[in-house]
Amino acid sequence: MTVTSAVTPTIESMAIDGVPKELFIGGRWLPATSGATLDVLDPSTGSVLCAVADASPEDGKAALDAAVAAQDGWAATSPRERGEILRRGYQALMDRQDELALVMTLEMGKPLPESRGEVAYAAEFLRWFGEEAVRIDGGYAISPDGRSRFLVMRQPVGPSLLITPWNFPMAMGGRKIGPAIAAGCTMVIKPAGQTPLSMLALSEVLREAGLPDGVLNTITTSRSGAVMEPLIRDGRARKLSFTGSTEVGRRLLEQCSEQVMRTSMELGGNAPFVVFEDADMEAAVDGALLAKMRNGGEACTAANRYYVHESIADEFAQRLADKMAAQVVGRGVDDGVTVGPLIDQAALDKVNELVGDAVDHGAKVVVGGRSGDGDGYFYQPTVVTNVSESAQIRRTEIFGPVAPISTFTDEDEVIREANDTEFGLVSYVYTQDLSRALRVCERLETGMIGLNQGIVSNPAAPFGGVKASGLGREGGKVGIDEFLEVKYVAVPTPY
Ligand code: NAP
Numbered sequence: 001m002t003v004t005s006a007v008t009p010t011i012e013s014m015a016i017d018g019v020p021k022e023l024f025i026g027g028r029w030l031p032a033t034s035g036a037t038l039d040v041l042d043p044s045t046g047s048v049l050c051a052v053a054d055a056s057p058e059d060g061k062a063a064l065d066a067a068v069a070a071q072d073g074w075a076a077t078s079p080r081e082r083g084e085i086l087r088r089g090y091q092a093l094m095d096r097q098d099e100l101a102l103v104m105t106l107e108m109g110k111p112l113p114e115s116r117g118e119v120a121y122a123a124e125f126l127r128w129f130g131e132e133a134v135r136i137d138g139g140y141a142i143s144p145d146g147r148s149r150f151l152v153m154r155q156p157v158g159p160s161l162l163i164t165p166w167n168f169p170m171a172m173g174g175r176k177i178g179p180a181i182a183a184g185c186t187m188v189i190k191p192a193g194q195t196p197l198s199m200l201a202l203s204e205v206l207r208e209a210g211l212p213d214g215v216l217n218t219i220t221t222s223r224s225g226a227v228m229e230p231l232i233r234d235g236r237a238r239k240l241s242f243t244g245s246t247e248v249g250r251r252l253l254e255q256c257s258e259q260v261m262r263t264s265m266e267l268g269g270n271a272p273f274v275v276f277e278d279a280d281m282e283a284a285v286d287g288a289l290l291a292k293m294r295n296g297g298e299a300c301t302a303a304n305r306y307y308v309h310e311s312i313a314d315e316f317a318q319r320l321a322d323k324m325a326a327q328v329v330g331r332g333v334d335d336g337v338t339v340g341p342l343i344d345q346a347a348l349d350k351v352n353e354l355v356g357d358a359v360d361h362g363a364k365v366v367v368g369g370r371s372g373d374g375d376g377y378f379y380q381p382t383v384v385t386n387v388s389e390s391a392q393i394r395r396t397e398i399f400g401p402v403a404p405i406s407t408f409t410d411e412d413e414v415i416r417e418a419n420d421t422e423f424g425l426v427s428y429v430y431t432q433d434l435s436r437a438l439r440v441c442e443r444l445e446t447g448m449i450g451l452n453q454g455i456v457s458n459p460a461a462p463f464g465g466v467k468a469s470g471l472g473r474e475g476g477k478v479g480i481d482e483f484l485e486v487k488y489v490a491v492p493t494p495y
Contacts (some may be wrong), residue, residue, distance in 0.1 A: 011332065015102040016148060016197070021052045023059055023220065024203045026066035027213025032037035032059055039194055039284065040220045041092030043109040043341045045330040050184065055166055055221040060231050063217035067159040067186040068236045072215030075156045075184040077212075079133045082181055083286040087132030088209035093123035093202070100170070105332040107195045108169055109340035109376070110295055112332060122202065124459040129479070132480050136380065142493075151489040156184035156249075157262055158238035160483065161231055163224075163252075164199065165244045166192035166343055167298045167399075172243045172266075173199050174473045177206070177462070185239070185276065185481035188217045190228060192244075194343060196220040200415065228252075231477075233257055241482065242266070246468045264472035264482045266300070266464060268397045268424030272418035273303035274440070276411075277311045279430035280452070285319045288403065289452030291428050293327065296339050297349075300469075301426045301448075301456060304393055307414045310407040311462070315387050316404050321367040324381035324403065329372045329458050341376035342400055348377040351400035354393040356403060358384050361391040368402070405493035411436070419445045424467035425455055 021037075022029040030053075037051035057396040093100065101115035110118075120247055128339045139152035160180050164172040173189060180187050191199035203218040221227045231237055232255045240256050241264040242249055258265050273291055291303035304322075308316045332340035341350050348371060355358040372378025379400050387393060387404040394404065418427055428450040431437050441449050447465040448456045457463060462476035472482050 012102065014107055015099050016050050016106065018099065019103055019197045019201045020204050021050060021200065022061070023053045023055055024200070024207070024216065024218040025059070025063045026069075026217065027207065038220060040107055040197060040328070041194070041253050042106055042376075043343050043375075046375055050105055050197075052200065052220045052225075056218040056223075057230050060176065060219055060221070060227040061234075063188040063219050064159065064215050064231050064234060064237060067188050069155075070186045070212065071159050074212060074215050077184065079136060079182075082128040082184065083133035085206070086126045086133065086178060086324065086386040087182055089128040089206050089211075090123045090130065092205045092209055093126065093246075094120055094169075096205070097123075100198065102243055102283055102333065103201060104169060104195075104198045107197045108166060109343065110332050111337045112293060115332070118168055118171050120172070121457070121459070122170040125171070125174035125178040126491050128475070129229065129480060130184040130457040132179070132477070133182035136484065147493055149493060150489040151491060153487045153489070154484040155487055157483050157485050158186045159221035160187045160239040160241060161228065161237045162187050162189040163228065163240070163242045163244065164189065164191050164409050166195040167268050167295060167300075169195035169267075170202055171197035173202055173223065175459075175479075176243075176311065177202070177243045179365060179474070179480045180483050181211070181215065182217060183480050185483045186215045186217075188219060188231065188237070190219050190221065190224065193220065193222050213335065227476055229255055232256055233258055238262060238266075239243040239483065249389070249470070264474065265470040266472075266474060267468060267470040268423060269300040269302070269423075269465065269469055270304045270397055270421045270423040271301060271308045271426045271428065271446070272444075274414055274418060275306070275308040275312065275316060276429075276431040276433070276436065277309040278349070278432050278436075279312070280432060281312065281315065283321070283452060284430040285316060285323065287428065287430065287450070287452070288320050289303050290454035291450065291468045292403050293324075293401060296342070298343065298396075298399050302398070303454075305403040305418075306397055306403055307408050307417060310409055313385070313405065313407045316445060317366055317383060318405060321383040322403075324383055324401070325367045327381045327401075329378050329380065331376070339377045339381060339401055341372075343375055347399060349377060350401060351398060354396060354398055355382060355384065355402055358387050358391040358393045361388040363387045363391060363404065391418070411440070415443050416439060419443075422468040425464070425469035426450065428454060
């Protein structure tokens, strides 16, 4: 493992200076009414990057007021107009990709190439939903008894509340803002307090792209619950779209039940990665690395449990360990770095505890297994084998660069183990046997499957989970449905 040194502060501070630090309400950048601010830290050094406005519940209400006031006018705009704004937003993000990637790396820690990838990923959601805006259709049908006609129209849900996590600070916003704009909904978005800058930058990009005042309102706060709960209970917001932990998601679902509010929930995962004895070994190891190390393991889609057929497990573990050992850990802004820091001390403590517990339950560390050097929250890319079913790491979302490997001998046994979790976001399967591939895909209880592929995310595909991993789908053709209501009109037969 290598820990590299810091780079020129000037480029970094220029990028940070270019991002608005206030609340975006009704088309204007405003300080928090109390004047309070919230520090944003660089997780690779622990130092303060800047401060942003710290919204109070009153500021939250002002944001919802603005969204409600803009709703009717926005819903009346033409789909083409909404699509064109998204298209311009896409282009502006791509034009500013490097500068925005630097901001993202500074606040979140991921290496610059990954941040560039995320800016493009976020932009692609705007482009995709800009294209979908003009394809919101309805239906016309004759009732089975022929006595009436059915008209079906799809209309915007209405003012929406959007809450996003720190691990993909811009893409999780693009995945919600894109379809909300396309559908004709106004919104209040609250990014995670640890990574507000990417969302503030995205908000300014959309303002410059011509988004009318009040359609998008962005609030940053250190008091998420105190600010968002009143908005959920207010009665004027008609939708909550949340991406984050299952624990917080459950709490928000309870709050939403009072108003019977529409919800989309993109929650936690515990992805199994299953390698059968007939798998292409090289492809499986490459996929295993990608499924684990995208975003440094801090992804809901991260492979969390590896099940490898016992006849190939030693070779698989060694080859994956070799690739993990070749990773370069350091500040995300430095050349050649492939793994940045974890988000904070709590995340680092959690990973240390999970690996320690696995070892206490008989696991063997093949590579890594400890915190990294330097001031930030670094953890070494790690492979552990002989992981017992009773180890905590098998049940807990690791959110770090640790690959725990267990073995299996039988297809039924591995499917049972893969499904033995409350989560159901994604699984990965490697086999060259087509019948087995289809059989296993049908039996795995997850919303998505990477079949001989270590990455599933794509703006044009329906992303989402089953069980405690969530409700609804983001992206793809169905993504816009999350922001549309279906209305049916009964009409007497014209004859
Ligand atoms: P988190 O703690 O649940 O926070 C998510 C968001 O909710 C943040 O903006 C957070 O703001 C806010 N929040 C926290 N408590 C709240 C409350 N009581 N009321 C309203 N908002 C509240 O999750 P995280 O640690 O940021 O993100 C990691 C989790 O997200 C993981 O479990 C991961 O699997 C999941 N995730 C899922 C997907 C998916 O598509 N399924 C994608 C990415 C991440 P503050 O942090 O500022 O309080």
